[in-house]
Amino acid sequence: MKKTIFAIVILVTIVAQAGYIKESVAAHKKGDNKKVASIYQEACRDGKTSACYNLGVLYMGTKGIKKDTNRSVKYYSMACDGNFSAACYNLALIYLAGTIVEKDVKKSVLLYDQACSADHGAACNNLGMLYAKGEDIPKDQKKAVLYFKKSCNSFDNVGCSNLAYKYQHGEGTAQSYQQAFAFYKKSCDGGVPMACGNLGYLYENAQGVKKNPKKAAELYKIACDRNYARGCNNLAILYIKGSGVKKDSKKSKELFDKTCKLGLKVGCENLKLLK
Secondary structure (H helix, E strand, O other), rough: OOOOOOOOOOOOOOHHHOOOOOHHHHHHHHOHHHHHHHHHHHHHHHHOOHHHHHHHHHOOOOEEEOOOOHHHHHHHHHHHHOOOHHHHHHHHHHHHHOHHHOHHHHHHHHHHHHHHHHHOOOHHHHHHHHHHHHOOOOOHHHHHHHHHHHHHHOOOHHHHHHHHHHHHHHHOOOOHHHEEEEEHHHHOOOOEEEEEEEEEEEEEEEEOOOOHHHHHHHHHHHHHHOOOOOHHHHHHHHHHOOOOOOHHHHHHHHHHHHHHHHHHHHHHHHHHHHH
C-alpha cells in the first residue's frame, strides 16, 4: 500500500512579538499594525534582523497594511542576509513557487540549505523533499535521507515521518522496519496524522512490531479523525474484515464516504464496490 510523503509549504503569517521594543508589543495587541510596521522599520534600519523579517510578514498581507510583495521579498532578503533562518525559509518558498518572483530552483535550494544549516527543521524537510521527488533537481535519495534526519533532529515531526518512510521502503538507506516504527511513533506522538496512519499499517502488517490489528485500528482512527484519508480507508477495510474491530458494514460505508470526500480515489471506488 503506497504512502505519500508530503512537505510543509505554508508561508509564516504570524507576526513574532520582538522583545527589543515594548512599543511594538503594545501596538500589536491593540491591532495597530501601521504603528507596528513603523517600529519594525526603525528597528530594521538599526540592524535588527527579526524586525526585518516581521516586516516581510506584514507586507505579505496583514490587516491595516497594504500588501506589497516586493517589499516583503526585500525585507525577507535583508533578514536572511543577517542569518535569520525563518526569513531564508520563506524566501526559499517564494523562489520555488515562482508567483511573486521569477522561479529560481537553485536559489531556493541554497536558501533552504542556509536555513537548514541554522537548524530550521521545516527547511531541512523541504530540501529533503526536493531530493526525494527529483522534479526540480536531480533525484538523490541518500541526500533526502540526510536532510530528513536533520529535520527530525531539529524537532520537525513531518521530517521524522518522511525519514520513517525511507526506512520502511529502503529508499536511500538500508531498509529497517524497526527504525521506521521508531520514527513514525515519534512523528505520530508529535501530531502528524500521516505518521499515525503509517504506524497503524506497521501494526497491521507486523513490520518492525508484533502484529496487532486492534492497535492498527486505533491508530487508523486517530489519523482519520485528523482527516488523513488513507487512515480512513484502511480503517474501513478493517471493519469489513472484522480485524481489530467488530464487523460493521455501515461503519465501513461511512469511512469510505469520508475517504472519498477527502479526495482519495480508492475510497470512492471502495464505496461503489460496497454498495
